[in-house]
Amino acid sequence: xxxxxxLGVEVAQTPSSVNYMKNTQTGASELLRIDVSHLPAxxxxxxxxxxxxxxxxxxxxxxx
Numbered sequence: 001x002x003x004x005x006x007l008g009v010e011v012a013q014t015p016s017s018v019n020y021m022k023n024t025q026t027g028a029s030e031l032l033r034i035d036v037s038h039l040p041a042x043x044x045x046x047x048x049x050x051x052x053x054x055x056x057x058x059x060x061x062x063x064x
Contacts, residue, residue: 044062
């Protein structure tokens with residue numbers, strides 16, 4: 001998982017060994033809490049890569 005600012009600069013990252021994707025055995029999604037207290041207020045993008053790098057999702061979030 002990576003977090004980027006509006007300029008595309010990576011501002012945070014977590015180890016790739018952490019599993020964020022859907023549990024294929026139960027079909028349940030897992031909840032992930034990310035501490036962004038060190039980031040200033042602004043608009044950010046979070047990128048999560050799964051499927052052994054074959055798929056990814058990018059979502060925008062706003063820190064107030």
